[in-house]
Structures are given as structure tokens and as C-alpha cells.
Amino acid sequence: MAMYSRLPGSVALITLQNPPVNALSAAVRQGIVDTVQRALKDPKVTSVVICGQNGKFCGGADIREFAGPMLGPPLVPMIHAIEAVDKPVAAAIEGVALGGGLELALGCHYRIAHSKALLGLPEVTLGLLPGAGGSQRLPRLIGLTAALDLITTGRHISAAEALKLGILDQVTDNNVVDQAVEFVRRVAGQPLDSRRLSTLPCPCPPDVDSLLDKAMVKGMEKERDLLTTLFNSGQARALQYAFFSQRVVGKWSLPSGASWDNSAARTISKAAVIGLGTMGRGIVVALALTGISVVAVETQEKQLAEASQAVPAMLQREAGRRSLATPPGVISFSSNLQDVSEVELVIEAVFEDMSLKLQVFRHLTSVCRPGTLLCSNTSGLDIDQLAAVTQSPGLVVGMHFFAPAHVMKLLEVVYGPRSSPEAVATAMQLGKRMGKVSVAVGNCPGFVGNRMLKPYLEQANFLLEEGATPQQVDEALEEFGFPMGVFRMSDLSGLDVGWRIRKEAGLTGPGVESTRTRQGRRYSPLPDQVCEAGRLGQKTGRGWYQYDGPGGRVARSDPWVHIFLEAYRAEHGLVARSIAPEEILERCLYALINEGFNILQDAMAAGPEDIDAIYVFGYGWPRHHGGPMFHAGQVGLGRILERLQHHHHNHPDVPHLKPSTLLRRLVAVGSPPVQTWREFINKERVHSQL
Numbered sequence: 001m002a003m004y005s006r007l008p009g010s011v012a013l014i015t016l017q018n019p020p021v022n023a024l025s026a027a028v029r030q031g032i033v034d035t036v037q038r039a040l041k042d043p044k045v046t047s048v049v050i051c052g053q054n055g056k057f058c059g060g061a062d063i064r065e066f067a068g069p070m071l072g073p074p075l076v077p078m079i080h081a082i083e084a085v086d087k088p089v090a091a092a093i094e095g096v097a098l099g100g101g102l103e104l105a106l107g108c109h110y111r112i113a114h115s116k117a118l119l120g121l122p123e124v125t126l127g128l129l130p131g132a133g134g135s136q137r138l139p140r141l142i143g144l145t146a147a148l149d150l151i152t153t154g155r156h157i158s159a160a161e162a163l164k165l166g167i168l169d170q171v172t173d174n175n176v177v178d179q180a181v182e183f184v185r186r187v188a189g190q191p192l193d194s195r196r197l198s199t200l201p202c203p204c205p206p207d208v209d210s211l212l213d214k215a216m217v218k219g220m221e222k223e224r225d226l227l228t229t230l231f232n233s234g235q236a237r238a239l240q241y242a243f244f245s246q247r248v249v250g251k252w253s254l255p256s257g258a259s260w261d262n263s264a265a266r267t268i269s270k271a272a273v274i275g276l277g278t279m280g281r282g283i284v285v286a287l288a289l290t291g292i293s294v295v296a297v298e299t300q301e302k303q304l305a306e307a308s309q310a311v312p313a314m315l316q317r318e319a320g321r322r323s324l325a326t327p328p329g330v331i332s333f334s335s336n337l338q339d340v341s342e343v344e345l346v347i348e349a350v351f352e353d354m355s356l357k358l359q360v361f362r363h364l365t366s367v368c369r370p371g372t373l374l375c376s377n378t379s380g381l382d383i384d385q386l387a388a389v390t391q392s393p394g395l396v397v398g399m400h401f402f403a404p405a406h407v408m409k410l411l412e413v414v415y416g417p418r419s420s421p422e423a424v425a426t427a428m429q430l431g432k433r434m435g436k437v438s439v440a441v442g443n444c445p446g447f448v449g450n451r452m453l454k455p456y457l458e459q460a461n462f463l464l465e466e467g468a469t470p471q472q473v474d475e476a477l478e479e480f481g482f483p484m485g486v487f488r489m490s491d492l493s494g495l496d497v498g499w500r501i502r503k504e505a506g507l508t509g510p511g512v513e514s515t516r517t518r519q520g521r522r523y524s525p526l527p528d529q530v531c532e533a534g535r536l537g538q539k540t541g542r543g544w545y546q547y548d549g550p551g552g553r554v555a556r557s558d559p560w561v562h563i564f565l566e567a568y569r570a571e572h573g574l575v576a577r578s579i580a581p582e583e584i585l586e587r588c589l590y591a592l593i594n595e596g597f598n599i600l601q602d603a604m605a606a607g608p609e610d611i612d613a614i615y616v617f618g619y620g621w622p623r624h625h626g627g628p629m630f631h632a633g634q635v636g637l638g639r640i641l642e643r644l645q646h647h648h649h650n651h652p653d654v655p656h657l658k659p660s661t662l663l664r665r666l667v668a669v670g671s672p673p674v675q676t677w678r679e680f681i682n683k684e685r686v687h688s689q690l
């Protein structure tokens with residue numbers, strides 16, 4: 001909707017009304033068309049101001065409408081009509097003018113913004129282009145180079161930058177509507193031709209050839225054609241899905257019925273972090289950047305001394321990089337666990353060893369004051385076991401950060417069977433304050449992200465046994481869109497991490513026979529043998545690849561690995577075959593996706609969006625593929641099922657390839673769209689089908 005009002009004197013005010021961001025829905029577009037007509041017809045009106053309700057000008061086209069047929073007046077002629085009005089029209093920009101919102105403002109003759117407003121053309125992040133004239137008007141206003149930067153990055157810019165670039169006519173700290181009204185009164189009667197951006201020539205740098213000039217003349221047509229292609233592309237659908245899944249996970253719910261809207265969170269102002277290794281240091285910085293005072297505890301003197309040098313430097317660097325709204329919290333370092341007695345929340349980040357973590361939790365529950373939230377940064381150990389040794393198991397949750405913790409966007413908030421809604425709500429809210437995408441997940445080995453990673457890594461190793469090289473596997477995955485293939489990623493993380501976990505699980509180590517079947521299923525001893533050779537990845541300068549030296553970053557193919565693989569295959573009587581990239585993708589990705597279905601079936605994630613957000617924000621899943629579960633829908637659930645059945649038939653000793661019951665059920669009911677799975681799963685659970 002859009003509201004029309006006549007201000008005292010001769011100014012018409014049009015207010016966009018579509019909370020929360022005044023997106024340009026069909027109703028809003030209709031409202032704009034009607035109110036602009038009304039202003040045109042009213043002889044007493046000499047000028048017009050367009051603003052948005054509730055401190056937000058406009059968040060752009062209504063993304064929800066992209067999924068269906070476009071109804072109501074189209075955006076492009078609506079903006080053209082505003083530009084053609086012969087009374088001055090000004091956009092009064094508060095909050096945001098993004099995408100179609102900025103394009104609407106560019107159709108106005110003048111643009112006045114509040115100093116805190118953000119502007120941008122983020123269509124590219126949704127797989128689109130500024131298809132409401134933005135690709136044509138912006139270059140004509142600020143030149144090709146600056147416009148291309150904004151259009152291709154989709155970045156949001158401040159009002160100050162927009163003023164400097166020439167997008168805005170005025171920036172104010174005062175009431176922006178009042179300023180705009182005053183502005184249009186002043187300019188009423190002045191010629192408007194030079195303010196109609198679509199009619200202006202494009203200022204091009206001298207090196208742009210005449211072909212481009214000609215192309216610009218046909219720009220609006222080109223924009224329309226390209227937008228139509230993009231609208232129908234899978235990438236645009238995936239990016240739009242990713243936008244919404246990021247928001248869906250904030251509206252968490254637990255199987256108990258507790259949820260974001262019925263559970264109160266505590267506001268934390270003082271926290272402690274136990275253990276100052278890489279993860280602990282990052283967590284301290286992430287908390288301090290949020291304005292929280294942190295007690296940073298490390299019992300090993302050498303590690304404490306190093307951390308007390310490194311952490312302030314990290315904090316300073318990161319604070320400098322971001323323009324912080326609040327000053328960073330104070331950090332105090334200590335070697336004494338007793339010093340956490342006054343904090344409201346503790347995050348344990350010691351070595352990934354259950355007996356050590358149990359010891360820390362026993363200690364914490366005796367020194368912390370009653371009511372303190374006790375969190376663990378474990379990447380997959382049992383939260384309930386930790387809760388069991390405390391006096392208040394309800395106040396124990398997992399807060400699983402990803403390295404580097406002050407940079408990576410993902411936080412898994414792990415609730416055990418006894419975690420209280422208040423504890424979950426507090427951890428989720430704290431994550432949000434730290435700028436994380438926080439996802440509530442159930443307590444199972446590896447939680448969601450690492451649980452799905454296991455079959456993915458397993459398949460990658462099996463592919464090496466069968467004839468692939470680490471490069472071939474990595475290239476297939478990187479071609480799909482991962483920033484790093486599985487072996488380059490493992491080298492970066494350190495191969496000893498998984499090795500230790502496998503030793504603890506009794507899968508390898510002294511006394512375990514070196515066979516290719518362990519605990520009743522196929523097992524590849526390859527990664528254990530690489531570790532036994534002292535190759536732990538980048539940190540030792542050797543792993544699945546070779547590097548310039550310990551800590552080297554550039555991966556090069558290593559003849560040692562190829563000789564090692566050949567010897568291994570010969571020892572086990574394996575005949576290397578040529579493996580196509582398609583098989584690599586199917587085996588690695590479909591095994592991972594299958595585990596995603598098992599996780600949904602076990603209610604360890606509330607919906608497919610939660611899994612997809614975890615993979616996009618924590619595991620480098622290419623955003624333009626939406627996430628593993630969205631991708632499954634795009635490939636076709638029937639196809640995924642058929643390929644899993646095929647691979648499971650060929651590898652019956654690999655349980656991870658056995659199609660999940662949920663996948664079968666979804667295929668049986670006709671492969672409904674991913675957005676409906678959550679409801680389907682809940683219904684199936686009620687009727688005990690899962």
C-alpha cells in the first residue's frame with residue numbers, strides 16, 4: 001500500500017506501507033501508481049515527496065513474489081512514469097534504499113537521505129540484475145566505473161559514500177521527510193529535464209569503445225531480456241532461497257515446543273572463555289567485539305603468555321576493519337579457573353577430549369555462581385554427558401564456533417535433552433549479537449555439520465582407493481563451486497584432527513588390524529597412513545599435497561602421494577579405474593545429502609533450511625546452489641534416490657549410501673518442494689511414518 005497526504009501548502013507526501021521493509025509488493029506498486037496519479041491531477045500540488053513507513057524507505061522488490069507469476073503494475077513503467085512527472089519528485093530515504101528501492105529513488109528527480117541510511121543494488125546476491133532501470137540510470141548518474149562496482153558487488157554503501165558518488169543530493173542528520181519537503185518547495189518550478197536520468201548520456205571513460213555506446217542506447221531492452229533469463233535460472237532461485245533460509249533459522253524451535261517467540265533470552269555482559277588455543281582466542285575476540293567483558297582463562301603458562309599478546313592484536317585488527325557501534329569489551333587474562341566466578345556465561349574451548357572437558361565442567365559448576373550458563377565449543381561430543389556433571393544441566397548448551405571464530409559466520413547452538421529454553425534462547429541471541437548465523441541443532445555425534453561431513457570425507461577416501469587422485473576429487477568439487485576441495489580443505493584444517501577422533505572411536509591405532517573393513521563396514525585406512533607418515537597437512541608442509549614448507553599455503557601435487565596410492569592399491573589388490581567427475585560429485589555430495597535426510601528424520605535439525613544455512617555459512621557450500629537439501633530438490637529427489645540406490649548396490653558395505661527413509665517417503669509422495677518438507681516431516685512424525 002501507499003498512503004497519500006497533502007501537507008500544508010503544495011507538497012504531496014506518498015508513504016510506502018509494507019512492513020517491515022516496505023518491499024515493493026503488487027499492492028505497494030498499485031498504491032504508488034494511484035497516488036502519483038492523484039498528485040499529478042491535483043492542481044494545488046506543485047511537488048511530491050516519496051518516503052517509507054517506520055524509518056525504512058524501501059528494501060526493494062518483494063522477493064517473495066519472485067516465486068510466482070508477477071501480478072499488479074510492473075516496476076519499470078511505474079518508475080518511468082514517476083520520472084516523467086512534470087512536478088519535482090524527491091525520494092526521502094531513511095533506513096534502506098536497496099535494489100528496486102534505490103531504483104525507485106533513481107526514478108525520482110531528487111534524493112535526500114538520512115546520514116544513517118544504507119543504499120545499494122544487491123540484486124546480484126539474489127542471482128538477478130537491477131532490472132528496474134538501475135543498470136541504466138545509475139551509470140548515467142555516477143559513471144560506468146562506479147556503477148559497475150555497485151552493481152557487480154551488490155555492496156551496501158553509506159549515505160556519506162552515496163553523496164560523494166553523486167547518488168544523493170543531500171544528506172541530513174535531521175528528519176529526512178521535513179528536509180525533503182523543504183527541498184522540493186525550494187526547487188519547485190525549476191526545469192526537470194536534467195533530472196530525468198534515463199534520458200541523459202552515459203559518462204563513459206575514454207577507453208570504452210563505440211560498441212558499448214550503442215549497447216547503452218538499447219540498454220533498457222537488454223536489461224529486460226537479461227533479467228528474464230536470470231529470473232528463470234536455478235542460481236537465482238538458489239540465492240533467493242539462501243536469503244530466506246538465513247532468516248528462517250533465526251525463528252528456531254525445539255521438539256519440546258520451545259521457540260524463539262516463547263523463550264526469553266538473558267542479555268550477557270560478562271563472559272569467560274576457558275582454553276586459549278586457536279578457537280578460544282577467536283571466541284574471546286568475537287565476544288569482545290560485541291562489547292562483552294571477557295575473562296580469558298588458560299592454565300598452561302606458555303599458551304597464556306602467547307595468547308595475552310596475540311588476542312589484543314587480533315581484537316585491534318578486527319575492530320579497525322569493522323566500524324564498531326559499541327567499543328570492544330575489556331579482556332582480562334588469567335591462569336586461574338576461580339576467576340570466572342562472577343561471569344554470566346562461560347564458553348569452554350579446551351582440547352577436544354571428553355575426560356578433559358568433564359573435568360572442566362565439574363570445576364566450573366563448583367566455582368560459578370548459581371544460574372551461570374555453561375557452554376561448550378565442542379565440535380561433536382555429547383552435550384548431555386557434560387550437562388550431567390553440573391548442578392544445573394538445564395543451563396548447559398553447545399556453542400560450536402567455526403575457525404577462525406571471530407570471522408566465520410556460522411554458530412551451531414546445540415541443545416541437549418535437558419537444555420532449558422532460556423539457555424538456548426540466550427546462546428542464540430548471543431550468536432546474533434556477534435553477527436553470526438546461529439542455528440539450533442540437536443545433540444548427536446558431530447551435530448549437523450560434522451555429522452554430514454563424515455560420509456562426504458569417507459567417499460572421498462574410497463574414491464582414492466578406487467583410482468582417483470586428490471587433485472581429481474578436489475577439482476570436481478571446486479568446479480561445483482566449493483572454494484576448496486575436500487583434500488585441500490583437510491590439509492588446511494590438519495589431518496590429525498580426524499585421526500585423533502578415529503583413534504578414540506577405536507577405528508585405528510595400536511592393536512587395530514590394518515584391514516579395509518572395520519566395525520562391520522568398509523573403512524579406508526588411507527588417511528591414517530598419511531598421518532603415520534608424519535604428513536599432517538599445511539602445518540607440517542606435507543599432507544595430501546606438498547607445500548613450500550610448514551605453514552605453506554599453496555598446494556602442489558606430490559609424487560609421494562601418487563606412489564603411496566599405487567603401493568596401497570597393489571597391497572590390497574585394488575585395480576585403479578578412471579573415475580569421471582560426475583561420479584565424484586554423486587558419491588561425495590549425495591552421501592552427504594543422504595545424511596542430511598537422516599538428520600531431518602531424527603529431528604536433529606528443525607528443517608532443511610537449517611541444514612542449508614549450516615552448509616552455506618560454515619562449510620563453503622556454494623551459495624548459488626542454495627545448500628545441500630535445496631540442491632537435492634533441484635537435482636530431483638527421484639534422481640538422488642536412484643543414484644544412491646545404484647551406488648549402494650555397488651558398495652553394500654557402505655551404510656551411508658543406503659537411502660534414508662525420509663528421502664524414500666518424499667519421493668513416494670511426489671517430491672514436494674523443499675519449502676514444504678518441514679510440515680511434511682512433522683505430519684509424518686505424528687503418524688509414525690518416520
Ligand SMILES: CC/C=C\C/C=C/C(=O)SCCNC(=O)CCNC(=O)[C@H](O)C(C)(C)COP(=O)(O)OP(=O)(O)OC[C@H]1O[C@@H](n2cnc3c(N)ncnc32)[C@H](O)[C@@H]1OP(=O)(O)O
Nearest residue numbers: 021023059060061062063064098099100122130131132247
Ligand atoms: C521486476 C523487477 C526485478 C528486479 C529489480 C529489483 C530487484 C530487487 O529489488 S531484489 C531485492 C533487493 N533487495 C534486497 O536484496 C534487500 C534484502 N533485504 C535485506 O538485505 C535486509 O532484509 C534489510 C537490510 C532490508 C533489513 O535487514 P534487517 O533489519 O536485519 O531485517 P531482516 O533481514 O531480518 O528482514 C526482516 C524481514 O523482512 C523480509 N524482507 C527483507 N527484504 C525483503 C524483500 N526485498 N522482499 C521480501 N521480504 C523482505 C525478511 O525476509 C524478513 O522477513 P521475516 O521477518 O519473515 O523473516
